Amino acid sequence: MTTTYFNLKNQALLFSFMALVTFSCGDDAAKDENSENIEVEQKDPNKNQLLELDGKVFSIPSPIQTAFLIKNSGMTYNKDVLNVPSKVTSYSTNFKKAVNLGIYGADLGYVTLYDQTQDAISFLTAVKTLGDDLGVSSAFDMELVERFEKNIGNQDSILSLVSEAYKSSDRYLKGNDQNDISALILAGGWIESLYFTTNSAKLTSDKEIINRIGEQKNTVYNLIQLLTPYYNKPDFASLIDNLMELNELFEKVEITYTFIKPTVDAAKKTTTINSTTTVSISNELLGQITEKIAKIRAEAIN
Amino acid sequence: MKKISFKLIVIAISLISFNAVLAQSPCDSSATLCEKNITSNYISDGQDYRALLLDDEIAEFNMVLYGGTTYRFAACSGFSDGNLIFSVYDKERNLLFTNKEYSNSPYWDFKITNTLDCIIEANLDPNVAASGCAVLLVGFKQ
Numbered sequence: 493m494t495t496t497y498f499n500l501k502n503q504a505l506l507f508s509f510m511a512l513v514t515f516s517c518g519d520d521a522a523k524d525e526n527s528e529n530i531e532v533e534q535k536d537p538n539k540n541q542l543l544e545l546d547g548k549v550f551s552i553p554s555p556i557q558t559a560f561l562i563k564n565s566g567m568t569y570n571k572d573v574l575n576v577p578s579k580v581t582s583y584s585t586n587f588k589k590a591v592n593l594g595i596y597g598a599d600l601g602y603v604t605l606y607d608q609t610q611d612a613i614s615f616l617t618a619v620k621t622l623g624d625d626l627g628v629s630s631a632f633d634m635e636l637v638e639r640f641e642k643n644i645g646n647q648d649s650i651l652s653l654v655s656e657a658y659k660s661s662d663r664y665l666k667g668n669d670q671n672d673i674s675a676l677i678l679a680g681g682w683i684e685s686l687y688f689t690t691n692s693a694k695l696t697s698d699k700e701i702i703n704r705i706g707e708q709k710n711t712v713y714n715l716i717q718l719l720t721p722y723y724n725k726p727d728f729a730s731l732i733d734n735l736m737e738l739n740e741l742f743e744k745v746e747i748t749y750t751f752i753k754p755t756v757d758a759a760k761k762t763t764t765i766n767s768t769t770t771v772s773i774s775n776e777l778l779g780q781i782t783e784k785i786a787k788i789r790a791e792a793i794n
Numbered sequence: 795m796k797k798i799s800f801k802l803i804v805i806a807i808s809l810i811s812f813n814a815v816l817a818q819s820p821c822d823s824s825a826t827l828c829e830k831n832i833t834s835n836y837i838s839d840g841q842d843y844r845a846l847l848l849d850d851e852i853a854e855f856n857m858v859l860y861g862g863t864t865y866r867f868a869a870c871s872g873f874s875d876g877n878l879i880f881s882v883y884d885k886e887r888n889l890l891f892t893n894k895e896y897s898n899s900p901y902w903d904f905k906i907t908n909t910l911d912c913i914i915e916a917n918l919d920p921n922v923a924a925s926g927c928a929v930l931l932v933g934f935k936q
Contacts, residue, residue, distance in 0.1 A: 658840035
């Protein structure tokens, strides 16, 4: 458990060191050796679209999936777990704007699932404001707002519209050398989603919801991997350190996986994954994770 | 005269469209191709996974798939379907699926009974391309 923490910490330091070396030495060496090639490389539109570490790409599950689980558990709508849309104007740095774009997106998914139309419009407005500020107004444009308004009452269409907008923003950011912003948006969505889940677990003690918390063990690790290359950028270190501490707690969650051969329906192009997973998480650990994510989330929204 | 004008307009529009396609990066073109396979009954996971591949390089996508959910993976490279081979493994590296066994199908659905951590590996079909952008899109339905 501790080993993983130190590995992650070392990785963060290594990335910072590599970034410093690249920053301080890269220019001169490159110019001396072959400035023409470097120029060509900088113009390559795909070069910066990669979110890779040693050839690996990390995914963070959509917050909408967890909102579905919470609603299906019978939890009633709880506005208190959401960020406040009017706070949008208080976010002045790109770091805060990006994290809260993710947080508001998760909130928007949550209120949409509970058919809270008025709240949904407030969150969409907050999302659009941050999207404009971060230069992704093409994803969160007036057309989206109009289509959103036209589809009010049609939950599936609204969820699709919002998810597509976030995907467009993700594509734009990755294509424009802003993988750090893209990673922060994903981080914000995940933090808010885990915050919903821990609050719901506290209120209901629903086994499925508690399991979903334990199932975040690998995602918190993936999230750290996504953010670690930017450890030396302003504000990133604090968030990553907090996530590392959270990861330490998640390392104590016991997950038992048993492989069972999948079944395939080739005609329907469908494979059913039959393997089983059991999650074991003590009440004490659940409390510690709940407390930690609340702290991380409070730092993000305030 | 009218016929000539019409032909000129058609040629001009074709050239503009062709240039627009060329102006897109290979990743964007592949992503556009991939999108048509995430049909409207699936909600996007909000992410755009890409990796540039050369020769026999393999891109690795790390993902958590939640129980009780059906996922659709759409995998593309280049300007036509079937250029990308993708395989899904669990964390113990048991092979769960490969589209190689299904004529490099550009999409496939996965019904997940229990949450699992998985790895999706993608590589170019060597019979089709030597380099290109691998794009993976993920949609889900409850």
